[in-house]
Amino acid sequence: MLKSMLACCKLYISESRNAIALDSIERAAKLHPEAIITNIFKDEVYNRVGYTIVSHFTPANSSLDASSPLKRAVFSMVKAALEAIDLELHSGTHPRVGVVDHICFHPLAQASMDQAAGLANSLAADIGHKLQGVVDCGSHSLGRQLQCPSPSPPTLEAVRRIARRVSGRGGGLQSVQAMGLVHGENSTEVACNLLDPSSVGADQVQLEVQRLAHEEGLAVCEGYFTDFSQERVIETYLRTIKSCN
Incomplete structure (x- = not known):
């Protein structure tokens, strides 16, 4: 198996x-x-779970081909989530757009962004056509607020x-996305996506948040990660797939 031909999906429910x-x-x-x-x-305060799913690419399934194991797995998980979860009964402080809140695909190692984008587009089409789901390819495109009732x-x-x-958008650290969110009864947090951690890492973000919080008169705890580094994701996949064979 070629380590360079891998793709990853982040699925948030x-x-x-x-x-x-969750078992379903x-x-x-x-x-x-x-x-x-x-x-x-799993974040029980937000009532939200994030899954990281990884699979290989081959020339036959590297883009829109329905045989892509990653696409098939994510589609099955989305279908199960829609069948098992009633959003009218949901409570949590994280903004959300639906039962399946966010799906993104990433190339790993030498896989291309075009391949990952092809999987994303193909999955979005399947969700819309086969599950009659509403797919928002970017929340800003709809110009609406996400639901957060707390x-x-x-x-x-x-x-x-x-x-x-x-955030980069606010003139701060480039390749950083950030939101201020309620996290529990007595705490708030700056939730960040690091789009290019090789350029701007977590330590740099932590220091900048601490500096800005000091100006606001707020105390800051140490940040935490919700997933592994790209290298560890690849290692975990290769070790797991080897043990299954």
Whole structure:
């Protein structure tokens, strides 16, 4: 197997407390053994779970081909989530657009962005056609607010200012996306996506958040990760797939 021909999907679902629903989603993934879940991150405060799924590419399934094991696995997980979760019963403080909140594909190692984009486009078409799902390819394109029904603590506006200032869009650190969110009854957090961690890493983000928080008169705890590095994701996939063969 070529280490260079791998792709990864990050699948975020608006549920982390319903064990029966999560079991159904994970059993759906196991129907496609060539695709491996390398990480599961559950946040019970947000009531949200993130799955990292990895599979190989071959010339026959490297783009839109329906035989792509990664695409088939993610589609099965999405279908299971839609069948098992009632969003009207959902409560949590993370913004969300639906039961399946966010799906993104990434090339690993030497796989190309075009291949990952092809998988994303093909999966989006299948969800729309086969599951009659509404697919939003970028929340800003709809010009609407995400749902987040929880009350706001007094510090939230300050945390949102920090998030804007630390983000690339707000003139801060390039390749950093950030949101200020409520996380539990007595805490808020600056949730960040590091789009290019080789250029701007977590340590740099931590220091900048601490600096900006000091200006706001807020104390800052140490940040945490919701997934592994690209290298560890690849290692986990290769080790797991080897043990299954």
